[in-house]
Amino acid sequence: MRKVVGLIVNPxxxxxxxxxxxxxxxxxxxxxxxxxxxPVTPQRTHQLFDHVSGRDEIRLLxxxxxxxxxxxxxxxxxxxxxxxxxxxxxxSDTKRLAREMVDHGAELLIFVGGDGTARDICDAVGTExxxxxxPAGVKIFSAAFALSARAAADMVDAFVGGVDVTExxxxxxxxxxxxxxxxxxxxxxxxxxxxxxxxxxPGKAASNVGRSATETKQAIAAHIIEEMxxxxxxxxxxxxxxxxITDQMGLSKxxxxxxxxxxxxLVGEDVNxxxxxxxxxxxxxRKIVVTPIGxxxxxxxxxxxxxxxxxxxxxxxxxxxxxGTRDKVSQLDCLRVDTGDLALDEALSGYVEVTVGxxxxxxxxxxxx
Amino acid sequence: xxxxxxxxxxxxxxxxxxxxxxxxxxxxxxNRYADAQGLRQLRELLAEYAGVSEHHVVLSPGSDxxxxxxxxxxxxxxxxVTVSPSFLPTVQIADRFAPKRLGIRLSPPDFGLDPxxxxxxxxxxxxxxxxxxxxxxxxxxxxxxxVATIAERQETLVVVDEAYFEFSGVTCAQLVTDxxxxxxxxxxxxxxxxxxxxxxxxxxxxxxxxxxSSFYVSLPQTSLYAAxxxxxxxxxxxxxxxxxxxxxxxxxxxxxxxxxxxxxxNANFLLLKAQVPDMAQRLRELDVWVSDMSNQLPLGYIxxxxxxxxxxKMFATRYNQVxxxx
Numbered sequence: 001m002r003k004v005v006g007l008i009v010n011p012x013x014x015x016x017x018x019x020x021x022x023x024x025x026x027x028x029x030x031x032x033x034x035x036x037x038x039p040v041t042p043q044r045t046h047q048l049f050d051h052v053s054g055r056d057e058i059r060l061l062x063x064x065x066x067x068x069x070x071x072x073x074x075x076x077x078x079x080x081x082x083x084x085x086x087x088x089x090x091x092s093d094t095k096r097l098a099r100e101m102v103d104h105g106a107e108l109l110i111f112v113g114g115d116g117t118a119r120d121i122c123d124a125v126g127t128e129x130x131x132x133x134x135p136a137g138v139k140i141f142s143a144a145f146a147l148s149a150r151a152a153a154d155m156v157d158a159f160v161g162g163v164d165v166t167e168x169x170x171x172x173x174x175x176x177x178x179x180x181x182x183x184x185x186x187x188x189x190x191x192x193x194x195x196x197x198x199x200x201x202p203g204k205a206a207s208n209v210g211r212s213a214t215e216t217k218q219a220i221a222a223h224i225i226e227e228m229x230x231x232x233x234x235x236x237x238x239x240x241x242x243x244x245i246t247d248q249m250g251l252s253k254x255x256x257x258x259x260x261x262x263x264x265x266l267v268g269e270d271v272n273x274x275x276x277x278x279x280x281x282x283x284x285x286r287k288i289v290v291t292p293i294g295x296x297x298x299x300x301x302x303x304x305x306x307x308x309x310x311x312x313x314x315x316x317x318x319x320x321x322x323x324g325t326r327d328k329v330s331q332l333d334c335l336r337v338d339t340g341d342l343a344l345d346e347a348l349s350g351y352v353e354v355t356v357g358x359x360x361x362x363x364x365x366x367x368x369x
Numbered sequence: 370x371x372x373x374x375x376x377x378x379x380x381x382x383x384x385x386x387x388x389x390x391x392x393x394x395x396x397x398x399x400n401r402y403a404d405a406q407g408l409r410q411l412r413e414l415l416a417e418y419a420g421v422s423e424h425h426v427v428l429s430p431g432s433d434x435x436x437x438x439x440x441x442x443x444x445x446x447x448x449x450v451t452v453s454p455s456f457l458p459t460v461q462i463a464d465r466f467a468p469k470r471l472g473i474r475l476s477p478p479d480f481g482l483d484p485x486x487x488x489x490x491x492x493x494x495x496x497x498x499x500x501x502x503x504x505x506x507x508x509x510x511x512x513x514x515x516v517a518t519i520a521e522r523q524e525t526l527v528v529v530d531e532a533y534f535e536f537s538g539v540t541c542a543q544l545v546t547d548x549x550x551x552x553x554x555x556x557x558x559x560x561x562x563x564x565x566x567x568x569x570x571x572x573x574x575x576x577x578x579x580x581x582s583s584f585y586v587s588l589p590q591t592s593l594y595a596a597x598x599x600x601x602x603x604x605x606x607x608x609x610x611x612x613x614x615x616x617x618x619x620x621x622x623x624x625x626x627x628x629x630x631x632x633x634x635n636a637n638f639l640l641l642k643a644q645v646p647d648m649a650q651r652l653r654e655l656d657v658w659v660s661d662m663s664n665q666l667p668l669g670y671i672x673x674x675x676x677x678x679x680x681x682k683m684f685a686t687r688y689n690q691v692x693x694x695x
Contacts, residue, residue: 148647151647331666351486357470362453363473364476365474
């Protein structure tokens with residue numbers, strides 16, 4: 001029985017790069033064309049299928065025309081076309097087609113594009129089915145992408161072979177800021193991806209010996225739970241590592257929100273600043289549990305806007321618990337804060353311990369500019 | 370096309386003829402284990418080379434075996450403190466066997482280690498293992514003063530991995546005489562160009578000697594003969610180290626000229642931060658092997674061993690080819 005795999009290509013992704021533009025959001029696509037930009041996605045899509053080896057086990061659902069169908073004929077896989085598109089394509093096409101493919105039974109979605117495409121896929125299907133992101137954007141920040149088209153092929157093969165899946169981050173990049181050489185990104189959501197050691201050379205050992213991301217998160221959770229004090233109010237920030245802790249406690253946490261736990265009970269779900277400050281009135285001892293955003297290392301100021309300067313000040317630097325898997329933390333040069341309050345950012349800077357496993361920590365520098 | 374192998378920090382020059390001849394003599398004794406007298410002689414030579422008494426020297430078939438043994442022996446009741454990135458086997462062994470671990474992150478641009486941070490991170494019962502120069506950054510993280518300061522804490526055990534000592538000239542080996550809780554681990558794999566012989570050794574303080582006394586060590590005959598000869602006539606090693614240091618600086622300059630982000634080094638390798646995240650894989654496809662550091666550092670970091678001039682030129686050419694083609 002062949003696996004049903006969807007393919008969506010964003011035909012304009014990456015076109016800004018060759019002509020010095022950073023991204024094709026807004027009116028930049030037309031500007032890229034004026035400057036003589038050529039499509040990037042055909043090459044990436046061909047590279048992907050050139051390296052997929054499990055060809056006898058895949059049946060493709062492809063988007064029409066330049067969003068997929070144009071490539072399907074040459075890859076030698078059985079395919080059928082899903083949906084319709086017009087002359088010009090947009091984000092709404094990506095979202096609609098992703099939804100339709102899942103409704104038509106796609107078990108895996110391959111998308112070729114950039115961070116914007118990943119956000120569209122995230123909007124459309126969330127974590128319903130695993131995806132493989134083939135990087136074709138100008139600059140890719142979201143951890144949900146494969147390292148290269150070849151690595152994406154490995155992920156497709158791994159999915160066909162039945163590996164586990166894991167959540168990876170999708171970031172919201174402000175392309176206007178990026179054009180000004182400022183990296184303004186925040187956590188947007190999560191996609192499920194096949195869990196493979198895609199970045200390593202053949203035979204190269206990983207730093208986390210034989211452990212999957214899921215197992216590492218469970219180890220972190222066990223450590224944090226062991227250290228928890230029933231008298232203290234814990235605020236768990238967004239992310240899968242924080243969620244692994246509440247999962248292990250048998251509590252239902254929102255993936256992108258801030259949730260509050262006291263004495264093993266969920267006392268606040270997806271709380272905002274006001275909700276947090278209200279909770280503080282009954283609890284003099286508080287701790288925040290946060291995980292850095294993959295790729296840029298922000299622990300405050302991006303992705304957890306509920307942790308306002310007022311909230312952080314009332315908790316205190318010494319009561320901030322940073323958690324993250326070693327593989328994720330290893331990808332960071334440092335941690336960062338950008339709360340919008342310079343004095344607080346300065347107070348948060350310095351060294352902190354990041355819990356990366358059961359009774360295992362890494363000391364990292366927090367920077368603020 | 371021949372592979373340009375720059376991924377294991379090996380000496381690119383073959384051992385001299387007198388060492389090869391000595392190893393050949395070992396072949397004729399292959400029916401016997403290495404005899405105690407020969408092993409004793411090697412320990413004496415290593416002690417003389419390190420400037421300590423023979424009593425402090427422990428042999429091992431590779432320095433990673435010693436690190437493994439030390440972690441086995443001492444980590445059960447102690448917090449193991451390492452830096453990150455570090456020599457990967459140390460990280461892996463600690464990860465597997467030490468119940469409590471702390472890594473101190475080294476960050477660009479200098480990848481330095483703040484002495485106050487290190488000291489403040491220590492619990493009363495700690496086992497500190499630091500490679501000096503650090504692998505893969507090539508940075509000197511410890512000087513004798515800092516090692517002595519840490520070793521003054523008698524409950525703390527300090528292990529300094531000096532695998533690349535000959536390229537840096539920085540050592541704290543002689544401190545073991547006054548600090549029983551200090552151990553320096555070295556190897557003949559790198560500067561002596563005997564990676565295939567796998568001869569490691571510890572210069573150990575009394576606490577470590579007691580623990581390692583049950584660590585029975587023999588060596589293959591060929592390794593014993595080669596190591597003994599190499600230490601008795603070590604001029605070739607010093608010449609090769611000088612050549613590698615000159616080539617390292619030449620390669621560093623060439624890469625800077627190409628616009629590469631390459632860090633200064635005190636070892637026989639360089640650390641680079643490439644803008645191409647799968648640089649190591651791309652170079653491998655061009656038959657140039659380097660070490661991908663993405664298991665300990667962000668994507669794009671690679672470590673390249675300093676090779677012969679031709680190998681270094683090939684690396685720089687291929688590196689530039691990948692950068693320009695991306």
